[in-house]
Amino acid sequence: MRTLIGLINGPEDIGRSQWFWLLASAVLLVLFLLPLWASEFQSSNIAYYLLNIPMALGLSLLWGYCGVLSFGQVAYFGMAGYAYGVIAGNLAGNTWGPLVGSLGGLAICAATGAIFGYFVFYGRVQNWIVPILTLVFTLLLETFLGQTAGYQWRIGHVQLGGYNGMTGIPSFQLGSEIFFGYPFYYFTLAITLACYLTCRMFVNARYGKVLLAIREDVIRTELLGYDIRACQLGVFVMAAMLSGMSGLLYVQWGNYITPSQVGLFQASLPVIWVAIGGREKLLAVAISTFALNWLNYALSQAGNEYAPVIMGALLLAVMLFFPGGIIVTLAAGRRRRERSRVPISANEEST
């Protein structure tokens, strides 16, 4: 237990002080008690902002901690969603259908990620190749899903639906408990929290340190004896599964999915969330994902033709002026100010 707490409180993410944990607990309490004053619709919206967090965490692990940019996280989002729709749809009467569907979705993401990652990482390609190839993969997936209209495109008795997408996807249920409305909100909150804490423990553990070493200097890490190809492949599969988790939560939230979820604009969203928050710290990514999804929702309420322009402009501004990300820069600034408050006598003691 002590090691677990030590891992959660490690140095590779923002916030270790008592004040931080107090603040974090307060926020969690607010989120937990939200359904007391929020309507089901509003909790559902908050659930939507939360369910994108695992995908962003996966990208942060890949890009911020390992130095590998992937533009194709949404491909796994979509794959898991469609797989869940197909499996759970075909097992419609069965109460364990959704669980099997979820596991199936995750398995497909892991398998695809492993095969794709094998070709990319075991070829030791240059850094810019991964974003390009993952983007192309996503675009091809979208094109494929878009042309699956018609009755002949079905698996079992679930139609893929072409550009109109797959509808009537069953909600998640465990036994006799169907997760919809408030229960689904708590379900999403629990899963997002679990994903975040797991990632946080992961980056503070030994494997996480190896990732940081790979990001800093690939050749040196390899000379120290680590198989970087396997490490990178491992994170890639992990990021794929996290994106799949988001995809599963999404279809369980909205009970539908369309090929546009795998499209060019959607593919850029995780990169935008991660770049704006700060790719090198998980908490920054979680906060920025939540905030930017909220912003997106508010913008779409007010007429969303400006949403991509605003997102693009925000991305541009952050990359130019806060290259590390807004939240990471703020946190680093705060730490620097704290450190400058250390009294001189402490230094004299060490000599």
Add this chain to the structure above:
Amino acid sequence: MDVLGLIVSVLYQFATNAAFLLLAAIGLIVILGMMNIINLAHGELMMMGAYTATIAFHRGIPFPIAVVLSFIVVALFGALLERLVVRRFYGRELGALVVTWGVSLIMGQGTLILFGPFMPAISIPAGSFALGLYSFSVYWIVLIALAVLIILALWWIYQRTPFGLMARATMQNPAMARALGVNTDRIYMATFALGAGLAGASGALFAPTTSIAPLMGQQFVAPAFITVVVGGAANVLAGAVGSSLLLSAVKTPVGLILGAFLGTVALLLTALIVIRLMPDGISARLQAIAERRVRR
């Protein structure tokens, strides 16, 4: 069976696919070869070229001049982009990727807001001719010829002009080039402008073959990127030509037998296999062969 017609038809398909890939990717490859930066706004630059040509054409300017105009306009925009934004990301390739992505979002949606969802189309100039059972479009023959011409022009620029010499020096060793008096900042700007201009010209050339909409650049993104990945950054021209030929050799048979979409899927699979075997692309392998021959 019209064997002659069939052979010519397959060759025509092959050349058309190769010319399409080459024209779509050449702007990207020029920039990548010089600065190791992938310009994710490439599709939007092509769209900008297409829009410029369309607006010029519908004002009465003849199409060839409209294409040249597109080249100039998008090249100037590219120079501006390089000065303001891309310059800060040399050495940070992934950052440049993300920032050009932001630019592409702004450009794409901005065009939608400014110009609306559709533009009047340009009909394909020149007609078609028939050979036996098959008919061929004259315009695509022109595009194939133009692709070859562009490659020859680039070869001449890089091998026979002072600018080309300075550009090659900057590609090989920027610090040494700077020490010898080459203004590398200006070379970078000029190269980015050249790449952008080529993208704009390609967009203008493709404009008659497709509908003109704000997000039209996206259809070129996948083929262009695959071509660039397979070509690699070691040698601009060798990469562009070798990659287009190889990928067309894959896409033509698959496309003819299994359809256009599976043809593009085959391209992605080819790219995955190529990078597993030749991680730095075809150009690096060709470069290594050439160097070995020189050493002997």
